[in-house]
Amino acid sequence: MSIGRSLQRIPVHPAAPAAIGLALALALSACGGTTQDSQDDTDSGSDDSDAVADPDADYESGLSLAMLPKSVNNPYFETSSEAAAEVVDELGGDYEYTGPSDATASSQVSYINTVSQQGTDVILLSANDPNALCSSLEQARAAGTVVVTFDSDVDADCRDAFVSQVDDDAVGETLIEMAAEQIGGSGTVAILSATANATNQNAWIDVIEEQIETNPDYADIELAGVAYGDDEDEKSFQETQGLLQANPDLDAIISPTTVGIAAAARYLSSSDQQGEVALTGLGTPNQMREYVEDGTVTEFALWDPGELGELAVYTGAAIASNIITGAEGETFTAGDLGEYTVGEDGVVTLGPPARFNAENIDDYDF
Numbered sequence: 001m002s003i004g005r006s007l008q009r010i011p012v013h014p015a016a017p018a019a020i021g022l023a024l025a026l027a028l029s030a031c032g033g034t035t036q037d038s039q040d041d042t043d044s045g046s047d048d049s050d051a052v053a054d055p056d057a058d059y060e061s062g063l064s065l066a067m068l069p070k071s072v073n074n075p076y077f078e079t080s081s082e083a084a085a086e087v088v089d090e091l092g093g094d095y096e097y098t099g100p101s102d103a104t105a106s107s108q109v110s111y112i113n114t115v116s117q118q119g120t121d122v123i124l125l126s127a128n129d130p131n132a133l134c135s136s137l138e139q140a141r142a143a144g145t146v147v148v149t150f151d152s153d154v155d156a157d158c159r160d161a162f163v164s165q166v167d168d169d170a171v172g173e174t175l176i177e178m179a180a181e182q183i184g185g186s187g188t189v190a191i192l193s194a195t196a197n198a199t200n201q202n203a204w205i206d207v208i209e210e211q212i213e214t215n216p217d218y219a220d221i222e223l224a225g226v227a228y229g230d231d232e233d234e235k236s237f238q239e240t241q242g243l244l245q246a247n248p249d250l251d252a253i254i255s256p257t258t259v260g261i262a263a264a265a266r267y268l269s270s271s272d273q274q275g276e277v278a279l280t281g282l283g284t285p286n287q288m289r290e291y292v293e294d295g296t297v298t299e300f301a302l303w304d305p306g307e308l309g310e311l312a313v314y315t316g317a318a319i320a321s322n323i324i325t326g327a328e329g330e331t332f333t334a335g336d337l338g339e340y341t342v343g344e345d346g347v348v349t350l351g352p353p354a355r356f357n358a359e360n361i362d363d364y365d366f
Contacts, residue, residue: 172207187251
């Protein structure tokens with residue numbers, strides 16, 4: 001699978017750590033506005049195949065947007081939602097954050113159907129499966145709803161655009177590089193992922209496996225296997241225990257999920273393997289700070305989930321406002337984030353991951 005490889009981010013203002021913290025402390029706020037049912041003349045949604053983008057158009061006021069994460073009660077998606085809600089408020093629209101408590105595609109279907117039937121202008125979806133949601137998404141688009149995936153994609157034919165955190169290669173390469181550095185370039189590593197069908201994590205895992213197989217820098221690293229915690233804290237905790245029991249000589253765990261890395265860190269911090277087994281992956285500074293301070297984790301990475309939520313809103317609103325259609329080469333301005341260009345297959349990419357460690361983690365607040 002290839003996502004996010006062809007979009008180039010046009011230079012924007014550098015986001016200082018303090019500014020990132022401020023941007024992510026956004027409150028959920030929504031203004032009343034017009035829904036699809038009262039916008040008969042609006043070129044909103046993917047059902048108008050002859051739509052022509054007007055890059056000079058303004059963002060429409062009164063759009064309704066719904067964010068559907070992989071699962072609710074997840075700090076990562078809550079951060080994205082808070083920032084997204086603020087942007088929707090600034091655009092004069094209505095915002096809803098809703099979704100299942102379990103990270104399964106079947107659970108997401110009913111929420112997609114509900115917000116579509118409510119006449120929502122834009123759905124912002126982090127998908128639990130690349131294909132299983134397509135039927136519901138196609139029905140939503142046929143009814144005039146713009147579908148923008150973010151964080152985790154579906155088949156390109158099932159949505160209007162995908163807002164990718166970073167280029168897949170950049171994430172996978174960063175993850176294996178951090179693990180290799182922490183184990184001295186030699187040893188056995190295992191991966192603790194989320195769901196088996198998570199498109200984003202599977203893409204990163206593919207890169208990790210390819211790097212181990214082909215990059216001479218990792219010739220002495222062996223991949224023991226991949227476990228799935230389903231983005232559930234307790235299951236991820238148990239899967240960490242299982243990985244260590246099945247691989248007593250394990251040197252490192254890579255967890256490309258914020259739920260997984262926090263659960264694995266909690267397990268290691270209370271075990272006699274703290275400091276013996278390296279742990280890295282993707283996490284937020286606030287959830288991982290205590291584990292960096294107690295020596296459980298040396299370094300991990302992530303992008304800004306709040307900025308990801310902001311960019312998802314701007315992308316969906318730009319399509320609903322006919323500023324872009326989602327075609328390759330179109331450009332739009334995403335508020336203070338700057339100008340973006342749509343890449344191949346309708347992909348819009350936020351930017352490269354940042355690394356967090358004891359030297360810089362206190363500079364961030366999200």
